[in-house]
Amino acid sequence: MSVSTRLADRREVSAGTRAYSIGFEDGRFYANGWHITGEMGGVWTPPMKMVDGVWFGLDDQWVGPATTFTSGWGYSRYDLPDTAGLEVARTDFVPDGVRGALFGLTVTNPGAARIAKLSVDAHSELMGQYPWGFTGVMPNASDNLPDTGAYDGKNLVFTDDGALPGAPVHHYAAVVGTAATPTTGQVGSQFYGAQPGHRCTGTEPGAPADPKPSACDDGPFGKGTGGRLTYKLDLPAGGSQTIWLAVAGSDQGLTSARGELAKALADPGAALAAKKASREALSSMTQLSLPGDPLVQDAVQWGKQNIADLTQTATDLQIRWTNQGKQFPAPSGTVAKATWIGAGFPDYPWIFGTDAEYTAFASVSVGQFEAIKDHLRALRDVSDILNNRSGVVTHEVVSDGSIWFGQDSRSTNPDGSTAYNFNTDETVKFPSTVALLWRWTGDDRFRDEMYDFSVRNLRYVTRSLDVDGDGWPEGLGNVERTGMGTEKLDNTVYYIRGLYDLADMAKARHDGATFAWANNLARQIRDRFDGTWWYAAASQYADSLMDPGDVQSFQKHWIGQTPMEAELQVNGRTVPGLAPFAHGSTALAGREDPCYSGTAPLSTGLFHTGCGGGANGLGEKVIFGLTTSIQSIGEGNYGRLGAGQQQRYTHALADPMFAEPATGGTPDEQPGAMPEIFPSPDQGANIDRCWTCRSMFMQAWGNYGTAWAVVHQWLGIQPDLGNGQLVVVPQVPAGQPSASGRHIRLGGGFADVAASVVGSRYTTSVAVDRAVGADKVWIGHTVPRGSTVTRVVLDGRVLTDWTSRTTNRGLEVTVPTKAGAHTLVVTAS
Template identity: 60%
Template sequence: MPAVAAQAQSELSVQDRLKDRREVAAGTRAYSVGFQDGGFYANGWHITGEMGGIWAPPLKLADGVWFGVDDAWVGAATKFTSGRGYVRYDLPPLSGLALRRTDFVPDGKRAALYGLELSNPGGAAKTVTVKADVHSELMTAYPWGWTTPNADDANLADTAAVDHGALVFSDATAGSAYAASDRALLSADTGPGFRGPQPGTICTAADSTSPPSACDDGPFGKGAGGELRYKVTVGPRSRETVWIAVAAGRGDLDGALRDPDRQLAAKAGSRTQLGEYSKVDLPGDRQLQNAVDWGKQNLADLTQTATDLNLRFVDEGKAYPAPLAKLPRITFFGAGYPDYPWLFATDGEYTAFAAVAVGQFETIEQHLIALRDVSDALNARSGKVAHEIVTDGSVYYGANSSAGNTDETAKFPSTVALVWRWTGDDRFRDSLYDFSVRNLKYIASTLDTDHDGWPEGLGNVERPGMGPEKLDNTVYFIRGLYDLADMAASKHDRATEKWAGGMADQLRARFDPQWWDAEAKQYADSLSETNDQIQQKHWIGVTPMEVELTGDDGETVPGLAPLDHGTAALADRETSCFSGDGAFNHGLFHTGCGGGANGLGERVIFSLNTSIQAVGEGNYGRLGADQQQRYTTANAAPMFEPDEQPGALPEILPSPDQGANVGRCWTCRSMVMQAWGQYGIAWPVIHQQLGVRPSLGTGRLEVVPQVPDGQPSVAGRNIRLGDGTVDVSAARGTTTVTVRTRLRSLAIGTTLPAGSKVRSVTLDGGRVRKPTVRVTNRGVEVTVSAPPSGRHTVTVSAA
């Protein structure tokens, strides 16, 4: 596919196959999913064909908005542009006017705005009639297409009326939606259609191979329509914008229509400000540099707040009991658009690494607090973490009575510790400490029935043929125990520190003899009931290399696997058995050749799987073009040679066993934008290449870069830590750090290749006689203590 054109770093454009490509414009209380030709076609599968359109979670408001000028509908866009906080369409001219459309969603409002800009190139004023069609679809985020009850049972027919210059759509159970402009209404009509130039084609299961552009609605659609018309005069060589807002309430409607141009400027400005954190300079990898920058926008687009959640366990769609609790408000990173826009545990736990690396502290803190609040209310404070929480409060999976996913309970304390180390926020740590203790006590007491230390239950891979004890659960449990012990030590909770640290040490000592499969040169995916190894070649085989452990003295230990096994396993994963050859993408397959229950493998490349491999490579100092860079590029490339939206990282990358989203059917696409894949973009750069390793909860910071082979230098400025920032620049053997945050101790250094001998070390030009030299899986880490503020340079000469 052709690469996007970059007008500026803040915009990315594409011009081909626009009707096949989805787009997202999002705010914190609403979002809009359409297509890049300006149309709104049925797509998504949780509620068949209804996951696009305009949403103010937990309520869908409308299928779409369409514009016309005089007697003609605005034609398909000729170019689509992603911006920071907005999207834009270049449109064919009508009535002698040049046309452009801009969509954005103001933060804090349950409303989306669509602006048709009319530019008059001539010397005489032109007066035209602008019309806007809106087709409603009032329905809640749950029930879904296959649940009991299902979406058809829950969705009632909408009605439409005109009131005080606005279209008002109503559904007796779902609520209401409003559509209006900031201009005086000329006239309006309502009725069953009103989809602009789209004919209103309804697709069903029989249309399983149809592209989205063939489907205007799905089988559950019961919306109504309306048209708003406005008289607009465009002066000579000037322009006018007609803004249409679609909102969940009158207050949100009025707020959205109060100077939309100013709100658009404020939205773009806030996104630009967000982008100023973690500004990286990678002269040897500009694509990855741009991916870090655009990843910040992805995470911001996926930041949502939902209110008044009626918490109920729906048992994988088989039940719909009365609510057991009400949560007034949650803020979180949605997993992905359009089918996973709600609160997940395992997704958020991976996304957290990217979030802290790019300075988006507040959202990840609130995400974890929301998971605690839901889980405690749902599971009677057992310590088990709920898996999937819809924005209306329906919990699909993860109650005490269901199997749940053990990995996300094991990962929760590590995520708390991660955020605490980057923010230094002791109050945040304290608020989730008790829950973190209960997480790991629950695993030890309830999910290890044979008492061998290896947890049972589902992990991230949910495939047949696996044994009861999964590799990722074990790996993350060991890491979680170390992280809990670290937090316990900071709180002087000696009993918990001793329990967690002691168990972690025991399991770590037993891990490699139990799980390493010498014949396969990989770790076993799972263990049978008799503790025999089961090797299915799933991506979780990389997790022993992906994790970092925290030692008794607070030192970072990259990788659980010993160096020889870790490097052998990573190298094998780089072969065509486990990774793409570039015909589609170079990323990591879900399941390698000959693996899985059927022995066929699963050559589908997820952005998460690829991230796990990228981080694993970094932990073992494998940063070269055919190692870590291969996998960071695999994730970055689809953002700029887009499958769908330029600048957006999708859930699944074009793969041998699953082609690009742009050619897939209306209900069989993966997410156009997924949060957790940013783990494999931001974290390798900020944490591994730049070597930023904070423990601000204890007042310490280490900066130990490792410049990738074949690259001259790496740098990052305004990296958010605690209440301030740091800048880092590194070339081979030289590291410069500028500190603008409160610290008690600072260590600066560099990472040398394995086997290197240190000749000399200087700090700010003065010789250091006794540097700290530590051999790790990354290589030889050489550090010196430096004053904990200001600018300092360390130079290491090695043999």
């Protein structure tokens, strides 16, 4: 997809598994990001940055800015203006498994044969993803060491050897070059191509209060250097030539960096073809056809690429507890290798607990099993080192192993309350994420690998985070705001779900003691949930409870939707939503009100905090992809799929990826990328915001609200392959004639599902590979609550016996069958 407006205000990424490049869509590299002020862009190979950017010139004229930017699957392309009488285009991509990025400049000579001079500038910035530039962080980003540059006769070579205060010695290196030998090479700090090299600090005389990124070429912590390479291009008449420039590096020294450069330049054309093919392969899974909603169909298709772009790997993570940047001790241990799905670009590219636990639902929906499995392994490995195997899941892990928040430790606040250094929600959600992967893959080995940690997760919560013994866990949840009670709604909801999921895995493993404990405790807490948490005064659920006495606190935070969003697995049956139908439907309808949700022309998604809510009584009318996803999935669990219900929120999620009204009908930033925060009453579009005050232009977890909604709710795919079972019970949204999905990955195979509604006839067709591993298959359809089923036909045979049950979704009608191709027609009145 392409865009041609305000390119200097739009960020983009080209990413591989070992490196990524973040620039702007005019083809240049301005300062952006806030974790390390202005330094979160450029070319990175986790855990280190290599360069701020690269720039090209022809015959002493700088190329660009671009006139059109194209976001491709696995690559970025720039249409550039003619330069020195030559036609120019650029393609960026990052080969998977290589610690380097490739920039391909294609030069076409429309005239007579000629010799042209190609100039390449690169500006280095060798620094880690941590430390950050916040006040009180030790060491601080301001302690960044200066880079050293050299020209070795073929490449620009940048090194940074030494140690930050209190940190171990590092050996960072980056090498920039092409397969050709330059005619000249030079080094110096002035090389920023067409950009003047202006450094923004926020304090320089005459500086605007909130400059756009394009006003800033560097931030206050930059201590890089630069260089220029020049080449002679022999251009035949009417001919084209593509010059591939590589930026490669390593945190293991110069020899390793040179090896990465050699890998990157070995065969760039073949590497680009392989990259495109790998992304096409990801695209081929979960091929949707949604004739009544092509916007959501496109959102899921591009969401696959977002998840893949954010999938990264690093090695030798030194696990150290920095206590929110207040210390930098010796590491407690090492994780040799970690693969994860990053939370977002540019400021959250590393490992998170809660982000992954939501992203997992999107990942399984589109068949990307391996990355999310590895992410859970990384969380377990890091958490066990950091927290001495207590079972607490860490919150945030930078790719060098530094941990800002997420240790099993506590202190006392000035008011006497407990200050936690971890979030309870991440620990109670972990077993459910393992169970989710187990059900979709049927991988008993993965379940068994993660089982001990999952048991320790919930045993810890029960033993250490329920001091008053009322069943409601204490500690921080996903809403990181003050003024809440010690017992949070989302922690409670996910604790109940986690206990049921742990019980399910325990039963399959014949661990009777764990099954009995988890199942009984889940049932007891669930039975008391609605009576304790339903806040009748607002017809919503309380956000938290104040102790003593479980006094309800209602601040209108988005977590009020989690009782409808969370799905339980009880006695082998899927239960969509913890809240009873009456309360769940009422609460969902209430959140559609302008107090809680935005209105056009801004995003119609869900606010972080409704009007008049929050500790200060003002509310936070900021719309996040996650908050909107929670509302979307809640609506789907209660059969509310229409235009003013779930579709309102799926479209709010999809609009910023393609053509949102707030940006004049163009994407928020990168075409096809779902951002972290959408245009909101309290926060405008990213492209209108300053260089350090933007949200992520690509974030993973929002894809939960689109991919899971379609695959799990509309198509009704409910795998339980760990127990050898598959249920397919679709629910087509009102006003849409049909919904279908081909090549949906399940277990070791694939399934196709098609569902349609014509009048009172509900049709479901499936084709399930035997390789899926489902010994038992149920095919069905969800019809409106209160319907009477008058006829059920399976594969042309009228049935006299079928199963029906009323859930929060509606009346689910199912019949047993086996793997293979089948068609069911349900007639209901």
